[in-house]
Amino acid sequence: MTDPSSSSTSFPGQDRHASPGGSPAAAPITSADVSDAARLVAFGLQPKLLPARDAEYAELVRRHREDPRFASLCDAVAAGLGLVVLEVSPRAGMAVTAAEDSVFAVRMSDYARRASTESADRFLHGLAHLAIAALAFPRPEDLAEDSYVGRISVHGVDAFVRQACRRLEERAEQSGENIDPAVDAPGLEAAWRVYARRSATGATKDARRLSASTVGIVGKAVAFLVDSGFLQRVSDEAGGTYRTTARYQLQVRDMAGSAAMSELLELGVVPVSDGSATLVPPTDDAGELVPGAGLPFHGV
Amino acid sequence: MTVSAQAARVGTPAIPGAAPYRAGVTEDGLARRLKALACTAPLHDLEARKANLAGEYSVYAMAELGLTAIDLVTVTMDFDTGADHEEVVARLRPRVAAQAPDRGPAEHERVARWVLESLINVGSVDRGFRAVYGTWTQADGYVRRDYDFKLLEEVPGPDGDIFLRATDEAVNVLVGALDTDVTSAQIAAEVKLEHLIRRGRLAEARFAAEQARYRTVQYAETLRRALEATRRNVRAVDWLKAVPDLIDEALDHVAERYRHENAILTNIRRARDEAEEPEHKRSAAELVDIVQDCIRRHTQLQTRLMEAGPLFRAEQDRQAFAARPQRPGLDLYGQLLRPVLELPVGDARAVTDRFFAAGTGLRTPVAVRLHDLTELLLTPPVEREHLGAEVPEPDLVATPDDSRFSEAQHDAAAALLDLPPDAPRRLSGLLAEARAGDPDLPYLVALLAFHAASPPVGTALRQGDRSLLVAIDDGVILDDPEVGGADLIVGTALLAAEGEPQGVDAAGPTESAPAMLPDAAFEVPLHSDAVRPPGALPRADAPGPAAELAGEPAQPAGVPNPGGAVQDSPSEPGAPGPDDPIDRRNRA
Numbered sequence: 035m036t037d038p039s040s041s042s043t044s045f046p047g048q049d050r051h052a053s054p055g056g057s058p059a060a061a062p063i064t065s066a067d068v069s070d071a072a073r074l075v076a077f078g079l080q081p082k083l084l085p086a087r088d089a090e091y092a093e094l095v096r097r098h099r100e101d102p103r104f105a106s107l108c109d110a111v112a113a114g115l116g117l118v119v120l121e122v123s124p125r126a127g128m129a130v131t132a133a134e135d136s137v138f139a140v141r142m143s144d145y146a147r148r149a150s151t152e153s154a155d156r157f158l159h160g161l162a163h164l165a166i167a168a169l170a171f172p173r174p175e176d177l178a179e180d181s182y183v184g185r186i187s188v189h190g191v192d193a194f195v196r197q198a199c200r201r202l203e204e205r206a207e208q209s210g211e212n213i214d215p216a217v218d219a220p221g222l223e224a225a226w227r228v229y230a231r232r233s234a235t236g237a238t239k240d241a242r243r244l245s246a247s248t249v250g251i252v253g254k255a256v257a258f259l260v261d262s263g264f265l266q267r268v269s270d271e272a273g274g275t276y277r278t279t280a281r282y283q284l285q286v287r288d289m290a291g292s293a294a295m296s297e298l299l300e301l302g303v304v305p306v307s308d309g310s311a312t313l314v315p316p317t318d319d320a321g322e323l324v325p326g327a328g329l330p331f332h333g334v
Numbered sequence: 335m336t337v338s339a340q341a342a343r344v345g346t347p348a349i350p351g352a353a354p355y356r357a358g359v360t361e362d363g364l365a366r367r368l369k370a371l372a373c374t375a376p377l378h379d380l381e382a383r384k385a386n387l388a389g390e391y392s393v394y395a396m397a398e399l400g401l402t403a404i405d406l407v408t409v410t411m412d413f414d415t416g417a418d419h420e421e422v423v424a425r426l427r428p429r430v431a432a433q434a435p436d437r438g439p440a441e442h443e444r445v446a447r448w449v450l451e452s453l454i455n456v457g458s459v460d461r462g463f464r465a466v467y468g469t470w471t472q473a474d475g476y477v478r479r480d481y482d483f484k485l486l487e488e489v490p491g492p493d494g495d496i497f498l499r500a501t502d503e504a505v506n507v508l509v510g511a512l513d514t515d516v517t518s519a520q521i522a523a524e525v526k527l528e529h530l531i532r533r534g535r536l537a538e539a540r541f542a543a544e545q546a547r548y549r550t551v552q553y554a555e556t557l558r559r560a561l562e563a564t565r566r567n568v569r570a571v572d573w574l575k576a577v578p579d580l581i582d583e584a585l586d587h588v589a590e591r592y593r594h595e596n597a598i599l600t601n602i603r604r605a606r607d608e609a610e611e612p613e614h615k616r617s618a619a620e621l622v623d624i625v626q627d628c629i630r631r632h633t634q635l636q637t638r639l640m641e642a643g644p645l646f647r648a649e650q651d652r653q654a655f656a657a658r659p660q661r662p663g664l665d666l667y668g669q670l671l672r673p674v675l676e677l678p679v680g681d682a683r684a685v686t687d688r689f690f691a692a693g694t695g696l697r698t699p700v701a702v703r704l705h706d707l708t709e710l711l712l713t714p715p716v717e718r719e720h721l722g723a724e725v726p727e728p729d730l731v732a733t734p735d736d737s738r739f740s741e742a743q744h745d746a747a748a749a750l751l752d753l754p755p756d757a758p759r760r761l762s763g764l765l766a767e768a769r770a771g772d773p774d775l776p777y778l779v780a781l782l783a784f785h786a787a788s789p790p791v792g793t794a795l796r797q798g799d800r801s802l803l804v805a806i807d808d809g810v811i812l813d814d815p816e817v818g819g820a821d822l823i824v825g826t827a828l829l830a831a832e833g834e835p836q837g838v839d840a841a842g843p844t845e846s847a848p849a850m851l852p853d854a855a856f857e858v859p860l861h862s863d864a865v866r867p868p869g870a871l872p873r874a875d876a877p878g879p880a881a882e883l884a885g886e887p888a889q890p891a892g893v894p895n896p897g898g899a900v901q902d903s904p905s906e907p908g909a910p911g912p913d914d915p916i917d918r919r920n921r922a
Contacts, residue, residue: 079698117696131695138696142687145694157679160686163693164674168666172567172653177664189490195675197563197570198667202675214479217466221680223480228679231482233461235490236454237419246459249490262695273490281695290693291664294674297688301681303673 063107071107074098075115078128079138081263081281085127098122120288125180126280131289146254153221154228158248161229162255164294165195167286170278177287180280186265188273191252192234199226249273365469369481372465373503376485377401380452391445393434399449402429407486408500411551416489416497423447453486454498461488505552547628554635557584561638564646567667568653573646581639588636592629599625739778746771747778751786751803751824758825761805765814780817783824794829801826 074094077083085092098105099122108128112119116136120129132138146159169191170184171177203226215223229248236244243250256276259265264282268275380396406425410417426446431439455461462484470476485504491497557580563571571577602625606618664670670689674682739747750768753759761783768775786805794802805822812821 079696081695131692132697134691136696137699139691140694140697142690144697145690153683154679157683157686160683160690161674164666164671164686164689167689167693168671171666174665177666192490193562194567194570195671197559197567198672198675200559201570202672214467214481217478217480222678224675225677225679225682226675227482229675231460231462231484233484233488235488235496236456236461237488237496247461247488258694262697264695285693285695286666287664290689291666291670293692294670294685294689295664297685298670298673301677301684303677 078130120284184278187275199230202226368467416499761822
């Protein structure tokens with residue numbers, strides 16, 4: 035990730051746009067600079083475009099890294115548009131994402147029609163995204179390691195969640211508690227049950243995926259992430275196999291993971307790494323994980 | 335006084351609510367039995383709903399078909415795949431047809447499909463069933479609960495196909511062992527089988543063997559799930575204790591079962607061979623098949639068990655000993671996904687909503703220009719190319735025709751060899767006639783005649799051909815300038831379809847047909863030599879060898895009546911064939 039403060043202290047003399055002898059802040063900002071900054075943000079809004087493919091994009095990214103004044107200008111433009119800058123680098127380009135309530139934000143009701151009325155469907159669509167991330171970066175190191183490229187398949191994600199659900203079912207059976215929900219309180223049903231009882235797939239009359247099945251829901255999520263420039267299709271194996279992009283890692287690490295974690299903590303659930311039923315002892319310590327630690331530091 | 339005091343003592347605990355409610359065993363058992371009962375509901379439902387179908391379907395025993403469908407799916411469940419949709423329908427159809435043979439095949443298909451789809455419960459969102467039952471505890475009082483279950487579930491195959499698998503509930507409903515341990519139920523079934531075999535009750539033994547197989551399938555399924563999960567995430571499976579225990583147990587079990595079933599197999603084979611009654615013999619043979627299938631499944635399970643250890647180590651290497659962590663990250667599975675799954679769905683939705691909002695990135699909003707919109711709306715819809723893009727004309731290079739004989743020559747030879755069934759001919763005559771038209775043709779005719787010396791009777795029967803070219807060597811030496819060897823008798827044999835009465839085409843004496851069996855065949859050479867001078871020489875003899883030749887290969891193909899499936903038509907003895915004089919003339 036770029037750190038404007040460090041680049042300004044390391045290369046003060048290389049700032050071509052700084053006025054001679056003066057501090058960078060004193061230099062006048064021209065409308066051309068603002069146009070360039072907006073242009074870079076515009077590139078960032080095309081998530082599938084990479085600096086390696088576009089010379090102008092690459093040049094603007096380079097300028098952002100070398101010119102702290104230009105960098106802060108870009109960040110200001112982005113913030114004004116309701117965008118959060120995750121990283122500006124040659125590998126990810128200008129990785130921006132929508133801030134909450136921004137016009138660029140994706141709403142669940144736009145995403146899936148059923149999700150706005152059916153609470154179970156709403157949950158399943160959200161869970162599909164969480165599960166894709168969890169399988170794309172299965173270990174904490176994978177999420178932390180910049181060079182890591184995850185691979186997922188639609189069937190793999192479905193099977194992964196089903197396996198997790200099955201383990202929870204087994205545990206519930208062992209503890210002897212009654213896992214069936216009360217009829218008049220569907221909201222109290224255990225989340226895993228909702229996934230487990232949804233059909234994995236289903237034959238339809240026109241040989242398409244059954245959209246309400248879990249494979250259909252995961253497939254939709256994957257297709258959406260491909261459009262967001264987060265996944266790239268590799269092959270058609272196992273319902274479609276995909277690899278992750280740098281942008282997706284950033285998005286999960288710096289935005290989604292921490293946001294969901296803080297929500298979880300608000301609910302009073304403090305997830306501690308569980309070593310009881312896993313062979314590999316947990317390598318990370320729950321204490322080190324501060325909620326919000328992964329938030330983007332390109333704050334404005 | 336004493337009586338009433340006693341009554342009071344006895345009566346006190348019986349007053350409802352006065353004594354602490356004994357929650358636990360009975361209540362659990364009740365819930366379990368209620369669930370077991372619920373699993374059978376879809377089958378009863380099939381019976382109840384058939385009246386609502388458009389059409390007269392009450393003749394079909396739908397519950398029976400439902401159980402058969404579950405049976406079919408369970409038996410075809412293997413390690414990798416389940417049963418194919420269409421295959422199940424295809425295999426169910428004969429059972430449907432058996433129930434109402436006078437109805438059309440389209441209706442049978444519809445019924446089979448309806449049964450299968452009802453068992454999947456295609457109409458519902460979850461494609462499953464839900465039953466409501468109540469539990470009563472001291473703390474909560476009476477609570478109604480939902481019990482969700484599936485009988486047949488649709489799972490994705492490796493290449494995107496959809497397969498059917500029978501769920502544990504379905505297997506339990508099917509075999510009727512509703513609350514039993516896999517291993518112990520199998521042992522019980524096994525003991526029962528041995529017992530039954532000793533007493534010679536094969537029909538029941540077969541039932542027990544089938545039960546054992548269902549159990550085996552269920553056992554393999556447990557292992558398959560564990561292995562698949564390991565491949566995805568080593569940590570999701572307890573490899574410290576649970577899986578090694580499972581593998582040890584399964585290996586012991588396979589070894590034991592293998593010994594046991596081989597013993598059973600030997601017993602049943604003996605029973606099969608010694609059994610006198612055809613019905614017993616047949617059911618013993620079926621039992622042998624089932625036990626062999628069990629053994630095959632055990633071997634398969636064992637192979638998987640042997641692979642399990644190396645698979646785990648490889649996955650462990652891949653997943654656990656990869657690059658060193660650089661900084662602590664978020665454990666998405668352990669810290670997020672699993673805790674979320676444990677939450678009540680109402681709370682879990684809050685977390686997934688946050689993850690969705692923050693994890694989907696951005697979408698650039700679409701701004702509509704009126705100009706574009708009107709243009710878009712006024713553009714006529716693009717004609718969908720129904721057949722796809724035009725197939726480019728392939729650039730074909732004509733391969734040189736290197737066949738020995740031309741098309742016309744083949745036709746000529748076929749015309750020459752198209753002999754009436756009652757008039758076989760000598761090869762020498764055919765060759766001479768062929769040579770008259772085309773000097774090259776005799777070679778082709780000779781080749782075809784040699785082919786006919788060993789006719790593909792089985793193939794012809796399978797294809798449903800009604801006639802076949804046969805050639806018989808009766809010992810006469812061929813006297814020809816170009817071709818040497820035996821002067822074959824070439825004729826057409828008529829094939830009777832299986833089950834058809836013999837001698838359909840028999841215009842001649844009926845007693846000749848049974849007499850044509852092997853003995854007659856051995857007589858042919860002598861006989862034909864003796865009667866060569868009279869004109870009717872080859873024809874009277876030809877049917878015998880033809881029937882013998884054809885009957886021999888037909889027997890292994892399952893034709894019950896040896897020699898009877900192929901029946902050459904005997905010609906009327908003494909009646910001169912139309913082309914016989916020509917043969918004589920040509921030979922002269």
